[in-house]
Amino acid sequence: MRVPLEADVRAPARASDLxxxxxxxxxxxxxxxxxxxxDRVAILGALLAVxxxxxxxxxxxxxxxxxxxxxxxxxxxxVAFAAIGVLAVAxxxxxxxxxxxxxxxxxxxxxxxxxxxxxxxxxxxVNFAGAAFFGTGAYTAAVLAKQGVPHLFGIVCGAIxxxxxxxxxxxxxxxxxxxxxxxxxxxxxILFSTFLExxxxxxxxxxxxxxxxxxxxxxxxxxxxxxxxxxxFYVNYVVLALALALGAYVFSxxxxxxxxxxxxxxxxxxxxxxxxxxxxxARAKIIAFTLGNFLCGLAGAVYAMMQGFIAPNNFTFGESLxxxxxxxxxGIGNPLGIVPAALIIIVVPQKLQFIQEYxxxxxxxLVVLILLFRPEGLLPRPVRRYFPAPR
Amino acid sequence: xxxxxxxxxxVVAPLLACHGLTMRFGGLLALDALDLSVASGEILGLxxxxxxxxxxxxxxxxxxxxxxxxxVEFGGRDIIGASPQQVCRAGIARTFQRSRLCLPLTVFDxxxxxxxxxxxxxxxxxxxxxxxxxxxxDECVEAARSLAATFNPRLSSRLFxxxxxxxxxxxxxxxxxxxxVNAPRLLLLDExxxxxxxxxxxxxxxxxxxxxxxxxxxTIVIIEHEMNVxxxxxxxxxxxxxxxxxxxxxxxxxxxxxxxxxAYLGQAVAEA
Numbered sequence: 001m002r003v004p005l006e007a008d009v010r011a012p013a014r015a016s017d018l019x020x021x022x023x024x025x026x027x028x029x030x031x032x033x034x035x036x037x038x039d040r041v042a043i044l045g046a047l048l049a050v051x052x053x054x055x056x057x058x059x060x061x062x063x064x065x066x067x068x069x070x071x072x073x074x075x076x077x078x079v080a081f082a083a084i085g086v087l088a089v090a091x092x093x094x095x096x097x098x099x100x101x102x103x104x105x106x107x108x109x110x111x112x113x114x115x116x117x118x119x120x121x122x123x124x125x126v127n128f129a130g131a132a133f134f135g136t137g138a139y140t141a142a143v144l145a146k147q148g149v150p151h152l153f154g155i156v157c158g159a160i161x162x163x164x165x166x167x168x169x170x171x172x173x174x175x176x177x178x179x180x181x182x183x184x185x186x187x188x189x190i191l192f193s194t195f196l197e198x199x200x201x202x203x204x205x206x207x208x209x210x211x212x213x214x215x216x217x218x219x220x221x222x223x224x225x226x227x228x229x230x231x232x233f234y235v236n237y238v239v240l241a242l243a244l245a246l247g248a249y250v251f252s253x254x255x256x257x258x259x260x261x262x263x264x265x266x267x268x269x270x271x272x273x274x275x276x277x278x279x280x281x282a283r284a285k286i287i288a289f290t291l292g293n294f295l296c297g298l299a300g301a302v303y304a305m306m307q308g309f310i311a312p313n314n315f316t317f318g319e320s321l322x323x324x325x326x327x328x329x330x331g332i333g334n335p336l337g338i339v340p341a342a343l344i345i346i347v348v349p350q351k352l353q354f355i356q357e358y359x360x361x362x363x364x365x366l367v368v369l370i371l372l373f374r375p376e377g378l379l380p381r382p383v384r385r386y387f388p389a390p391r
Numbered sequence: 392x393x394x395x396x397x398x399x400x401x402v403v404a405p406l407l408a409c410h411g412l413t414m415r416f417g418g419l420l421a422l423d424a425l426d427l428s429v430a431s432g433e434i435l436g437l438x439x440x441x442x443x444x445x446x447x448x449x450x451x452x453x454x455x456x457x458x459x460x461x462x463v464e465f466g467g468r469d470i471i472g473a474s475p476q477q478v479c480r481a482g483i484a485r486t487f488q489r490s491r492l493c494l495p496l497t498v499f500d501x502x503x504x505x506x507x508x509x510x511x512x513x514x515x516x517x518x519x520x521x522x523x524x525x526x527x528x529d530e531c532v533e534a535a536r537s538l539a540a541t542f543n544p545r546l547s548s549r550l551f552x553x554x555x556x557x558x559x560x561x562x563x564x565x566x567x568x569x570x571x572v573n574a575p576r577l578l579l580l581d582e583x584x585x586x587x588x589x590x591x592x593x594x595x596x597x598x599x600x601x602x603x604x605x606x607x608x609x610t611i612v613i614i615e616h617e618m619n620v621x622x623x624x625x626x627x628x629x630x631x632x633x634x635x636x637x638x639x640x641x642x643x644x645x646x647x648x649x650x651x652x653x654a655y656l657g658q659a660v661a662e663a
Contacts, residue, residue: 251518254517254518254521255514255517255518258517258518258524259503259510259511259512259517259524260512260514260517260518262496262500262503262504263507263512265493265495265496265500266493266504266507269493269494269495269496270491270493272455272475272491273487273491273493273504274504275454275455275474275475275476276453276455276475276478276479276484276485277479277484277504277505277507277508277569277573278475278476278479278480278507278508278573279476279504279507280476287514291514383495383496383497383551383553384496384497384500385551386524386525386528387521387525387528
């Protein structure tokens with residue numbers, strides 16, 4: 001494991017770093033645009049190969065590392081660059097609903113996976129029921145929207161209900177450890193989708209229809225006119241999903257880089273030692289589980305309203321496994337790793353229609369390869385720094 | 392029997408007093424009606440062959456095991472049945488026989504785990520009030536740096552390295568810093584010399600004595616197999632065998648006790 005030392009972090013920042021870092025983001029945005037637009041297998045393969053080569057080169061190059069550090073010193077700048085990059089991609093795709101929908105889906109899955117990462121990566125609670133909490137948010141939003149409840153309120157309620165359901169599930173999880181706690185979540189995940197199947201009030205196997213989001217009179221499902229150019233209504237969802245993804249990212253970073261993150265680490269790494277120093281194990285686990293499920297529910301609620309239709313088979317155990325494989329691929333404990341992982345896991349099967357049937361096979365192979373050759377994931381978790389180093 | 396309060400002026404009440412402490416694991420009697428007291432400011436050695444119940448005693452004290460019978464008073468308060476967290480709050484800190492540092496975390500993070508009770512853990516504080524958190528963090532870095540510096544100057548320059556990057560003796564130092572950062576009244580050291588060379592052990596003991604001198608009142612119970620450590624560090628020691636106290640007194644006296652020699656070396660040698 002390569003651990004960055006303080007000396008590295010304090011490497012002199014150069015004024016020229018930021019424009020070049022911005023150029024790097026522009027390159028990533030261009031790549032993302034091509035990745036979302038292409039429907040040819042050869043181009044997709046070439047893009048993935050380019051990304052892999054760039055990734056390997058960036059890891060070895062001292063220059064790329066310096067740019068990374070320059071951004072790490074200015075976290076807000078990094079967030080702003082990411083926002084600009086995604087908005088630029090959305091602008092370039094403004095009249096192509098399908099790639100925009102994929103972009104939104106990826107960002108909402110990023111939100112849900114950041115939630116899971118707080119539980120699994122930070123606090124060590126393995127949650128195999130991610131899709132169930134995602135679905136709790138979705139169904140709550142659907143039911144409340146049907147009742148004519150304002151959509152913003154319905155979405156927030158989706159997140160809260162997911163967190164509350166989680167606070168019930170945490171009771172058996174607290175009484176068990178390791179594999180057994182994971183089994184409890186698996187059981188819950190399966191129970192949840194079965195419950196949806198048989199519950200007629202929630203539409204049974206047919207599922208529920210939802211209206212598009214309406215925030216304070218701004219109807220998300222209406223195409224947008226900007227200066228005469230008409231843009232797909234999915235642009236609305238891109239903006240919302242982007243805001244949620246960036247918010248979740250900043251939130252999880254702040255949680256990690258604080259005494260709470262330290263407490264989570266202590267609980268994950270050694271419960272006995274943690275307890276001996278006064279750390280309340282149950283309290284830490286409840287907080288991590290609740291925060292994570294809140295984010296899952298939030299993502300699920302928005303996802304449901306964007307899709308306009310939800311059914312039990314959107315929230316099966318298999319979907320939970322997809323969330324977990326995104327975590328493993330990205331690097332457990334590093335929210336940044338989730339982004340490329342979600343892109344690969346969600347977009348590639350959509351592009352390769354012939355693979356759709358076998359996508360779980362693909363995920364399985366991918367997870368095994370990662371665990372064999374790069375168990376810490378694409379972007380391993382760095383050592384904690386509470387605050388950006390002085391410039 | 393506990394001393395009435397007014398008598399503390401004449402007879403110093405022990406900081407830690409155990410009466411008839413018994414720990415049974417199924418058929419195994421790990422602690423057998425142990426009576427033991429530790430005076431304030433004392434360094435007590437706890438010795439005995441493998442499996443004689445020394446670590447079990449620490450685990451019972453720190454709330455990891457609930458004893459089958461007996462009483463434990465710490466600073467006049469009954470701490471039987473207290474959770475590990477409550478024991479920590481009462482002012483008992485410990486190290487573990489096998490290192491229990493969080494290796495992927497930095498030295499600073501490990502020390503701050505020991506400082507848990509003094510840190511603000513509200514989610515709102517940590518996520519929203521970053522400025523206030525920063526001030527608390529800066530104070531903690533200063534405290535950790537000065538603690539590490541008192542302990543061993545070399546350590547304070549490695550505060551932000553992962554614990555995994557340290558060698559055995561520095562890891563042990565970090566473990567002791569983690570136990571000391573919250574200023575406990577009683578420090579339990581479980582075989583601090585384990586896995587170290589004789590020279591390293593001597594160095595570590597120097598560090599411990601030195602920090603004790605710097606901090607004033609600190610009571611220590613130390614489990615050791617390394618007899619010269621016990622001889623050097625302790626004024627008094629207690630010998631356990633099969634969970635029973637078989638001898639008590641200064642090391643030189645205890646070491647020549649036939650019962651102790653028998654426990655350590657076996658019947659034949661004792662007879663010889």
